[in-house]
Amino acid sequence: MNVKAITAAFRQQGTQFLADPQWIIPSIIAPFMFTVVALYMYSGAGELDSPIVLTAVLGGGVLGMWGNMLFSSGFTITYDRYNGTMEPIMLTPTHLIDVIAGRSVWNVFIGMINAVLVFISAQLIFGVGVSVADPLLFFPMLLMTLFSLASIGLMLAALFVLTRASYVITTILEFPIYVFSGALFPITALPEALRPISYIFAPTWGVDALKTAAISGYNTPMASFGIWFDVLMMFLLIAVYIIASYFLFMRIERNIRESGTLARY
Amino acid sequence: MSGEHEYPVVAEGLRKTFRHTRRSGLPDKLAVDGVSFNVRKGEIFGLLGPNGAGKTTTIKMLSTLLIPDEGSVRILGMDGIKDVKNVRQRINLVSGGERGLYYRLTGRQNLRFFANLYDIAKVGQEALIDKLLDIVGLTEAADIKVEDYSRGMKQRMHIARALVNDPEILYLDEPTIGLDPEIARDVRSLIRKLAGSGKTILLTTHYMFEAEELCDRIMIISKGRSVGYGTVAELKKMVPDTNIIEVVTNDDPHDTVAKLSSEHFIQHVNTERIAGRHCTRIQLKDRTDLLSYLDTVFSKYGIRKIGYDEPTLEDIYISLVGGEGQEDGGHHR
Ligand SMILES: Nc1ncnc2c1ncn2[C@@H]1O[C@H](COP(=O)(O)OP(=O)(O)OP(=O)(O)O)[C@@H](O)[C@H]1O
């Protein structure tokens, strides 16, 4: 892991982001809208700080961040190709994965800003505070969930290049997380046979950890192992995703060096 | 002799075929077909050839960007195909054209980004960047976004970017393409300065006078193969000077020129208008003495001057490459 390159890519992405206001739409406004819609939909269902509303807010937030992560990952390599910066990056001794990872960390950062925005605006728009049972646990869990999303994003960024069909994949992949992560409805609502899919999906454990930290008395089959089990599972799965990404990126670099270009569209 | 390499770049039997996807239905393209040469330390080496001859492909194989199907590459004594990380630390490449920088970042931010990818220590990084900006004359534009740069400024920024790791070998793929004559001259003098400071330079260009002015040695490739290799003087010996006849006329001789160009004893004819006169350059295939014949043919246009001339690099290029286009049926990258 090349920390210097990751930091440089983070800064490059950040500077570029701030120089181009259009990015605010997919990365800040969209996730925010998700949450507000969720709040409106569920606010009839009970008190604003009741578990069901909180669940909705969390779910909406995670989905919004997922959409952003997916979009950025699909776009990141394409951007360098069209911009002509892929070749100068390839020329350096730095691996492509470190550059893409730095940008993913930027997405995590944006995700955190998002979450803070959502909490402040829930307070302002709906008056009643969306209270979190254990803030000291909640924000670290949020950070970790974002990293789990980012690590999937990293893996997808590589897959996008190898398969050429990034638009199709982006669209298709937007939905599984709705179903399998437990963000919209508890995974206990899924048929037994499909549940293992949820378990190999790191954000599922993140959503579970978030709910455990936010809602007092929350319990699900997953939560019965405790929040630290969620953390452990996230750690393991993030590691698996990153290792998989590493091999995918090695393959990409090899492909580029053999064919002279990335997959052409 | 450790560390010092007489030939920092050694290419042996390079061959590369681009395989198109089955879906595209295009035939595979043999881009480079057994090219060998070496570049001396501190020299400027020119790779010339028509569009599609395989120059860029060759440069990519010498700069770790492309793996050859056959042949070997030695860069500063290292394996240029396998020892990628160490080779990349010590080479760099500038590709002609506008792309290749982050437009929404300033020049300085671009350089900082690439400096970090080369793992240049933070201490001294800003000083290095200032120095590079000064070398390419962009100190004043350092904090302006690249999107507001002119074409010439972008090209100089590309060169600054390529100097960020202080490379011992610098590849320049059409470094003056699209630049106005004055900026192109600045870039050429910069290239000469870099070679003077001990860097080994391999460049491609379509401008023959540029190659003649800059290059110590040249390889001309055509359809992926070498057709001429040596110093400009050595290449000139390949075309005896009695083979070039220059005729300066008052009137435009284009109908005669058109007729001549299809004659079997003519290699190449072209006419240029220079200062109100028409200057026709005729390259003959053999050493046949056609001076008096041409004198008669051109007399109706009012001959100001007629005689044998020294071949220029352009004449040699034309006679070696044969004037035919290399680009096949318009498919591009
Ligand atoms: N990635 C690629 N995939 C398929 N064909 C390619 C690829 N890159 C180059 N080619 C083909 O290989 C041949 C040589 O191309 P190359 O770019 O090396 O030529 P060049 O000498 O640099 O030409 P130019 O003067 O136009 O830059 C051309 O026919 C080109 O179309």
Ligand SMILES: [Mg+2]
């Ligand atoms: Mg080229």
